[in-house]
Amino acid sequence: MSIQYDVAVVGGGFAGLVAAREASQLGRSVVVIEASERLGGRTWTEDRLGTRIELGGTDVHWLQPHVWAELSRYDLAIEEFTPPERLLYLDDGQVREGSEDFVFGLMDKGMSALAEVARTAYERPHDPRYSNAAFDFDKLTLGEFLDGVEMTTLEREMTSSFWAAACQAPLDKAGITIALRWLALAGWDWRVMLDVISRYKIIGGTGRLVEGIVSDTPAEFLMNTAVTSIAENDSRVDIGLADGSTVTARAVVCAVPVNVLSDIEFDPAFPHIDRVAASGQISGGQKVVCRIKGDRTPYMAFAPEGHPFVLMQYDRPIDGDHIAVVFGSDATAVNGSSVTDVQQVLRTWLPDVEVLDVATHNWTVDSLYRGTWAVPAPGQLREQLDALESRNGRVLLAGADIASGSFALIDGAIHTGLRAGRDAAAID
Known part of the structure; x- marks a missing residue:
C-alpha cells in the first residue's frame, strides 16, 4: 500500500x-x-518524582532567536533554575566551597581565551561560512585548545568541569566548534553564555x-x-x-x-x-534528575573531568525536599537509574545527602537516538x-x-x- x-x-x-x-x-x-x-x-517532559521534570533538552533564552520566537508565538513563559548561593568544587579530591566570584573566576582564563577565538571565528553566529577562521579552528579538540592556555591545575579542572558536562564526551575528542558557537550566540561573553545555555526553562516544560x-x-x-x-x-x-x-x-x-x-x-x-x-x-554522557530529602540552600557543585558526575545543580524545592540535576560525560561511569549508586557519587560533594528517587533516560543506548x-x-x-x-x-x-x-x-x-x-x- x-x-x-x-x-x-x-x-x-x-x-x-x-x-x-x-x-x-x-x-x-x-x-x-x-x-x-x-x-x-x-526533549521529554515527564511527570515524575512528584513534579514535572525534563529528561532531555531543557534550556532556552532570548538570545536563542528561533526558540524565543516560538515561545512568543505560543505565549509560553520562562522560569529560571534557582540561582546558587553555595558553590562547591573538588580540589585534589577534597570538597571545598568558595564565593561566586572565586569559583567562576577559576574558569576565566580558559573561557576568555575561547571567547576571543569565537569572536574571530564566528563573527556572525549563524553563518560559520562568513569567515574561513571557523574551519581553521575546526581542526582542534576543546582539550587541545585548553592545553594551550596557561592555567593552574585547579583552573583547568574547573574549566573542564563545565565543558565535560556541556560536551557529554571526553574533551580530547570533542571538537572546539561547539564551544565557539555557543559563545558567539552569547555575544562572545562566557558569563552570558552560561545563562544562554543553562539558566532558563519553559514553565510547564x-x-x-x-x-x-x-x-x-x-x-x-x-x-x-x-x-x-x-x-x-x-x-x-x-x-x-x-x-x-x-x-x-x-x-x-x-x-x-x-x-x-x-x-x-x-x-x-x-x-x-x-x-x-x-x-x-x-556524545555519550547522561543527565539524571534527583529528588533529594529535605531542602537546602541552593547550590551548584563541580568536579574535574573524569569524575562520574562533573556538575550538579539545585533546581527547586518540592514539598519539603528539593530537585537537583546532575550531569556526567560518560553514561557508563555510574548507573543513573540506581538511587544507591547516584547517592554514593553525590556524597562526594554533600556527605549527608539522601537521594529519595531518580529519573533518567539513557539516550546513548536508545536505538532511536544513540547519544544525547x-x-x-x-x-x-x-x-x-x-x-x-x-x-x-x-x-x-x-x-x-x-x-x-x-x-x-x-x-x-x-x-x-x-x-x-x-x-x-x-x-x-
Missing part, C-alpha cells in the same frame, strides 16, 4: 515538527513519521512547546512507525516503513539524529548524507553545513545535529526545521 503526500517528515523532534508546520501552512499535504510513541525527540506546534500543524502523524528506506526518483520519493508499507511524497525532510541516519537505506546514495552518517556525533545532544568531533563543520544546505534533490536534512548556529540546541533544531519545511513545500 502507498499513500501520497506533498511532504513527508521523518522524525518528530522540534526540527521535524517545525518543518511539518511550515510545509502544511503553505498548503501542502504533510505526514510526520515518528518511530516512537511520543513527539519531542531528545518543553512539552508545552511541542503541544503548541502540533496544535498549529494540520498534518497527519504516523506514530510508532520506523522508516527503513528512502528512495528518490525524478518525480517522487518512496519512504519504506518497517511494516512493509510505503509512503510516497514529492519531498522528504529527514530530521532524525545523525547517529541513526545509517539505519535508513537511501537510494540513490547521497554523498552529503553518507558523510554525516559515517561521522556521526560523539550532538557533540562534534574535529573536522566535521564543513560536512555538516554541506548536508544542511544541500538542495540538489527531493530529500532535505534538518536537525540540531547539523545546525549552522545554535548547534545542538532546541533553537538550532527549530532554525533548520523552518528552512527545510518551507523549501520542501516549494518542491513540485
Whole structure:
C-alpha cells in the first residue's frame, strides 16, 4: 500500500515538527513519521518524582532567536533554575566551597581565551561560512585548545568541569566548534553564555512547546512507525516503513539524529548524507534528575573531568525536599537509574545527602537516538553545513545535529526545521 503526500517528515523532534508546520501552512499535504510513541525527540517532559521534570533538552533564552520566537508565538513563559548561593568544587579530591566570584573566576582564563577565538571565528553566529577562521579552528579538540592556555591545575579542572558536562564526551575528542558557537550566540561573553545555555526553562516544560506546534500543524502523524528506506526518483520519493508499507511524497525532510541516519537505506546514495552518517556525533554522557530529602540552600557543585558526575545543580524545592540535576560525560561511569549508586557519587560533594528517587533516560543506548545532544568531533563543520544546505534533490536534512548556529540546541533544531519545511513545500 502507498499513500501520497506533498511532504513527508521523518522524525518528530522540534526540527521535524517545525518543518511539518511550515510545509502544511503553505498548503501542502504533510505526514510526520515518528518511530516512537511520543513527539519531542531528545526533549521529554515527564511527570515524575512528584513534579514535572525534563529528561532531555531543557534550556532556552532570548538570545536563542528561533526558540524565543516560538515561545512568543505560543505565549509560553520562562522560569529560571534557582540561582546558587553555595558553590562547591573538588580540589585534589577534597570538597571545598568558595564565593561566586572565586569559583567562576577559576574558569576565566580558559573561557576568555575561547571567547576571543569565537569572536574571530564566528563573527556572525549563524553563518560559520562568513569567515574561513571557523574551519581553521575546526581542526582542534576543546582539550587541545585548553592545553594551550596557561592555567593552574585547579583552573583547568574547573574549566573542564563545565565543558565535560556541556560536551557529554571526553574533551580530547570533542571538537572546539561547539564551544565557539555557543559563545558567539552569547555575544562572545562566557558569563552570558552560561545563562544562554543553562539558566532558563519553559514553565510547564518543553512539552508545552511541542503541544503548541502540533496544535498549529494540520498534518497527519504516523506514530510508532520506523522508516527503513528512502528512495528518490525524478518525480517522487518512496519512504519504506518497517511494516512493509510505503509512503510516497514529492519531498522528504529527514530530521532524525545523525547517529541513526545509517539505519535508513537511501537510494540513490547521497554523498552529503553518507558523510554525516559515517561521522556521526560523539556524545555519550547522561543527565539524571534527583529528588533529594529535605531542602537546602541552593547550590551548584563541580568536579574535574573524569569524575562520574562533573556538575550538579539545585533546581527547586518540592514539598519539603528539593530537585537537583546532575550531569556526567560518560553514561557508563555510574548507573543513573540506581538511587544507591547516584547517592554514593553525590556524597562526594554533600556527605549527608539522601537521594529519595531518580529519573533518567539513557539516550546513548536508545536505538532511536544513540547519544544525547550532538557533540562534534574535529573536522566535521564543513560536512555538516554541506548536508544542511544541500538542495540538489527531493530529500532535505534538518536537525540540531547539523545546525549552522545554535548547534545542538532546541533553537538550532527549530532554525533548520523552518528552512527545510518551507523549501520542501516549494518542491513540485
